[in-house]
Each structure stands twice: as C-alpha cells, then as structure tokens.
Amino acid sequence: MKSTPLTNKHIALGAKMAEFAGFNMPISYAGIQEEHRQIREKVGVFDVSHMGEFIIKGKEALALVQQVTSNDASKLAIGEAQYSCFPNNEGGIVDDCLVYRLPEDQCAKGEQAFMLVVNASNIDKDWNWIQANNYFDTRMINISDQTGLLAVQGPLAVEALQSLTDIPLRDISYYTFVKGKFAGLENVLISATGYTGSGGFELYVDADKTERLWDAVFEAGAHFDIRPVGLGARDTLRLEMGYCLYGNDIDDTTSPIEAGLGWITKTQKESFINKDLFAAQRKNGTSRKLCGFILPEERRVPRHDYPIENESGDTIGKVTSGTLSPSLGYPVGMGYVEKGYETEGNHIYIVVGAKRLKATVTKPPFVKI
C-alpha cells in the first residue's frame, strides 16, 4: 500500500485509516458527521495527495487536451481551470478530471502547458489512455508522486489561510488559480476549487514540502478552529452537492450525457473522442439518465447497486451513490433510471432487501449553500 507524505501524520492524529485507491488514507478523525459540519460551518483540511497530476507541455499541448477531454480547453486563459472528463471509444468515461492552463514561463516560444488532475485509482489507466492518443507535438510528465495536495475547504478558508501569503486570496475567483509563495514555500499552486461545495482552496505543493504546508496551515488556522477531515466526510459533502464520483456514478460504461455532464461535453468544439456519439445523444436523448433523489421520510440509506423500481414494481435502474445527508438529516442519493423517470418530483422506489423505500426525484444540489 502506498503512503502520502502525510500518512504518518494521520496515524499520529489517531485517524481511522483505510486503503483507498492503493493508498493508506484517513477516513475520519473525529467522526464523519462532525467533520462534515466542520466543512459546512467553518474550515477543514483534507490530504488528497493521492490524486494524480500530469503535465502536458508543447506546441500542440492544447490540441492533445482538446482531443482527449470533453470540455473546451481553448476557453481557458492562463490561471483558469475547468472540470472535464476523458471519453473512451465506447461512449463511456475513462475518468473525470480538472484541466489547469498553466503559466508559460517554463515553456519555449509557441508552447502551452496544462496540468490534468485525475483520480488516484485511475492514474495508470489515464496515463496510458492519453499516451495512446498522443499524436501531437507534446510531452507528458507524470508528477503524481512528486506532488502533495491539500484541500482547505469551508466558509472560513480565506480568513484561515490569508496570513500565510501576500496573494489576496479573496481575489482568486472560483475555478481560477495563482502560483506563488505560500507559507514560505515557493511555487505553491493555489486553486479556488474543491469537491465540497463549501468553497476554499486546493493547494498543490512539492511532495517533500507537504508536511511543512500542513503544519503551517494548522498553525495559521488555529484561531479559526481548523480541523483535519477525512475521506468519509469528503464523500458525504460531494454527494450533498450531487457531484459525481468516478467508479460510483460514472465509469467506463456511462456516457457524460446520461450522467448529466452535458455541461462539460462541448459537442460544438472541433474534435474530440466520440464527439459525434455525444452530439447524437444530446439531440435524441439517452435510454437512461442519472438523477438525484431524496428520502425525507426514511431512515434506511440507499447504497451503491440497490435496485430502483417504479410504482408498479418494475426495475427501472440502480443506485450509484447514497448516504445519510448530515446537513439534512435524511438519506439522499443518485442513480440511473430509465428515460422518463428522471422528472423532478417523480416518485421512484429503492429496493432494500424485502422493502421498498419511496424516494422523490430531486435535482442536486440537495443542500443549498
């Protein structure tokens, strides 16, 4: 099992640890619900150093990124990021990712540079996929093992971190980033992104400086009651917002259109893998749709792979994610249903053993921040 630069720190903090995507990761420190509230109400820190990072650099870097990702990277100015995904040849998704357009100070004239941030479980798969499609004049560098990543999330993130840098953090707008000096460390990439819906930053740093960054963040944030938060709360936080999790809600067999990711599938851009299929799906619809649902009257929790039925008991789909929402106090989830059942307010039934739980189709986010 691999470690992040902070694994020993989590163990020393008494975290409950578990294997995730081959890494020994903290699941929770003080309890999932408490950590969840910490992010919604104050500020907390996730170690997400297990995530993968690739640099793509060269004269045709943009062309490669455009070919392998579904969103339109030509719209990115230097200092901007976007959510995107890698379509496969069968109409599914290799992985979802963030695309950063990097400064060009390390580039030769006429070159561009991008950073792709991918799921830890898919690093090798993504790398091989992009390489196989790299007919362009570019170089790829896998910096995953050399890169640490902290996600500092929550409404107090700006205040908690501002003393660590001269860069005015409040001015970094959502899905933009600045590279600069932070906590005395050079070249920290400060990105106003995250997977919680509560705002904050993701801080990319050299792996060997991750521990110094973690310590500095906790020292600066002490006055704001900053706390460590594990992957357990990361999952409940993202699910309250209806963000997809690769391997649960999207995978090699789900199209971005049926997953509700039409907004990152820019079929009007020149060319990318399986563009024509997605354009057709957008026009004609898909046989199933990912929808959100809530169960305000229930206490049993829908889980991945539980069947979904219609009123008369026909199976119409499957749950992909479910949890008790700590903010709402009742279960919420997402799942694929046959076309026609995804209408907001429609009732669907989640099958749990011998029971059927009545759920109401609801467009995420389930929690309004």
Added chain:
Amino acid sequence: MKYPEGLKYTEEHEWIRVEENNIAYIGITDFAQKELDELVYIEVETVGETLDKDDIFGTVEAVKTTSDLFMPVSGTVLEFNEKLDESKGDDPTLVNKDPYGEGWIIKIEITDLEELEGLMDAAAYQELIEE
C-alpha cells in the same frame, strides 16, 4: 479497544451476555462500532420472532455503510433496546458511546445453551481483531 470478559463474541462482531433463565443481551463490539463510525439508525423488526443462529435480526445504518446484525445463537427476540429507537426520539449513537452497556441492541431467550460453546471468549476475539 475493549473486550470485556464474561461475554461471548462472534466473527461478525456481535457480543452476547447471558443472564439467568436463558435470557441474554446482544450488541455489537467496540471494534464494530469504531469501524462503522457514527450510527444513524438501527432497525430491529424481529421482536417476538424465534430465529436460528446466524439469522439476521436487524440492520444498522452508519453514514457510509449498512450492516446486518446476526444472531450469535438461536433464540426468541424479546425486546429491542428502545433507547436506540430513533422513532421514539432516542439515540442510536449510544451504541458508539457504550457498545457493551447502554448500547445493547436486543434481549433474547436462548433456545439451546450449548450453542454458546461455539462462540469466542474475550481473549480469542481480541486475537481475531489484533492479528
């Protein structure tokens, strides 16, 4: 991690404490409650039923996982600990706070006391967890 003496344990992480007249209390172990994290709901709909060893007598919901509860021995379910019953305004996290005490889940009447001999004692269960 606590492994009180005098209880019997199962590989599914239930404990059973036998009182007089074949009456026993059943709950989940300290290890189990830590693994599950904070419990949000406990469902027991088998009160009054006579179940076999290893039958499911209820289900616990934690934030991240659902876990079935299994009978350590055959018996009749006499009572569900109503302090855990959220529909009565009580608190399933008692299982997290006091898994071997206030957080007992059901009270049963054991059918066959000899079945207890197949269960682990505290030392054997501790060895299972810590190996």
